[in-house]
Amino acid sequence: MVSRIEEAAYTASQSARVAWFVSHFYAARRMSGPLTRDGEAPFKSDKPVPSREEIAKGLRELFARDLRHAKAGLYDLPTSTLPRLDRAVRNSRRFLGDVPEHDRRRSERSHSEVNVADGQNFYPPYYLQNFHYQTDGWLSEESAKLYDFQVEVLFGGSADAMRRQALVPLSEFMGTRDQRKVRLLDVACGTGSFLRTVKDNYPRIPASGLDLSPDYLGHARGRLSRWWDVEFAHANAEAMPFEEGEFDVLTCIYLFHELPPEVRPVVAKEMIRVLKPGGQLIFVDSLQYGDTEGWDGLLDYFPEGFHEPYYHSYLSEDLEHLFKENGAELISSTPAFLSTVTVFEKV
Numbered sequence: 256m257v258s259r260i261e262e263a264a265y266t267a268s269q270s271a272r273v274a275w276f277v278s279h280f281y282a283a284r285r286m287s288g289p290l291t292r293d294g295e296a297p298f299k300s301d302k303p304v305p306s307r308e309e310i311a312k313g314l315r316e317l318f319a320r321d322l323r324h325a326k327a328g329l330y331d332l333p334t335s336t337l338p339r340l341d342r343a344v345r346n347s348r349r350f351l352g353d354v355p356e357h358d359r360r361r362s363e364r365s366h367s368e369v370n371v372a373d374g375q376n377f378y379p380p381y382y383l384q385n386f387h388y389q390t391d392g393w394l395s396e397e398s399a400k401l402y403d404f405q406v407e408v409l410f411g412g413s414a415d416a417m418r419r420q421a422l423v424p425l426s427e428f429m430g431t432r433d434q435r436k437v438r439l440l441d442v443a444c445g446t447g448s449f450l451r452t453v454k455d456n457y458p459r460i461p462a463s464g465l466d467l468s469p470d471y472l473g474h475a476r477g478r479l480s481r482w483w484d485v486e487f488a489h490a491n492a493e494a495m496p497f498e499e500g501e502f503d504v505l506t507c508i509y510l511f512h513e514l515p516p517e518v519r520p521v522v523a524k525e526m527i528r529v530l531k532p533g534g535q536l537i538f539v540d541s542l543q544y545g546d547t548e549g550w551d552g553l554l555d556y557f558p559e560g561f562h563e564p565y566y567h568s569y570l571s572e573d574l575e576h577l578f579k580e581n582g583a584e585l586i587s588s589t590p591a592f593l594s595t596v597t598v599f600e601k602v
């Protein structure tokens with residue numbers, strides 16, 4: 256049940272969140288140089304671009320849907336969507352302090368300034384880059400500390416609400432199953448924000464998280480330290496250290512648009528390998544071309560402002576075909592603002 260007071264608190268805190276993160280987006284833009292170099296014509300997509308009003312409407316619809324799902328008992332709303340004031344100020348200073356570095360890399364087109372002090376050979380070359388705002392790439396404690404704030408800035412405060420949409424198919428999958436017997440793996444769990452949401456909703460699920468960044472995993476471990484039944488693996492999603500059919504359900508959020516096209520089938524195959532027959536993969540990533548009518552042009556702009564070397568190819572990746580080839584059927588595909596939630600089942 257969501258009480259009237261909780262509903263009002265949710266609406267007020269989401270509005271404050273959006274204002275906070277959108278203002279950081281514009282502050283970062285103001286602190287940065289032009290998107291184009293001297294003499295270059297600004298990029299213009301030949302596809303339709305939604306107006307600001309349409310984007311704002313899409314955002315409101317996402318929050319309305321989030322609330323509806325909570326009211327329907329599909330998941331709990333987070334107890335607080337606002338961070339503590341001291342933490343918010345600290346993160347804001349950190350974020351704004353890092354903007355000139357991001358801007359310098361962008362204007363110099365230097366996107367391989369990563370922290371590879373340890374184990375250079377362990378990481379595939381595509382991984383050793385600065386994706387979007389990420390100073391040091393995925394490989395420093397500072398990058399891990401900043402990550403969640405930066406992602407919320409990118410998505411105008413909607414990232415957590417979009418991730419929560421993965422809880423809808425998860426709640427359908429859980430149905431009357433005994434939580435203790437459902438093994439869940441979050442592939443590319445990053446700093447653990449989605450895994451924590453899973454455990455808040457299903458405290459008895461034995462959950463695992465896998466990621467290639469030791470620093471992001473360290474952050475995730477801290478976040479989930481109150482649960483004894485959460486395990487983490489520092490590994491490449493291309494070769495996961497798990498047995499065939501070990502998991503009932505896999506989640507994977509915002510990984511595939513950061514993989515080169517030739518690596519996606521390898522990871523897709525590996526994910527389906529570790530799923531049990533009848534098990535489901537709940538997959539959340541960027542909208543793709545055609546997912547939301549009239550929005551394709553907006554997607555074209557993302558790699559203009561941020562280093563996203565594989566994003567364009569992701570926009571037309573045929574996910575249904577990719578997973579079907581590896582033994583999983585498409586069950587559903589549901590756009591949620593700037594993301595799409597897609598569900599596959601291993602046959």
Ligand SMILES: C[S@@+](CC[C@H](N)C(=O)[O-])C[C@H]1O[C@@H](n2cnc3c(N)ncnc32)[C@H](O)[C@@H]1O
Pocket residue numbers: 382393406418442443444445446448449465466467468471490491492493507508509510513
């Ligand atoms: C955009 S972040 C998404 C993190 C998290 N799922 C979320 O919702 O915020 C991408 C994550 O994928 C991880 N990653 C990228 N390539 C990987 C690979 N080949 N194997 C495992 N993790 C990888 C990165 O370390 C990073 O944590």
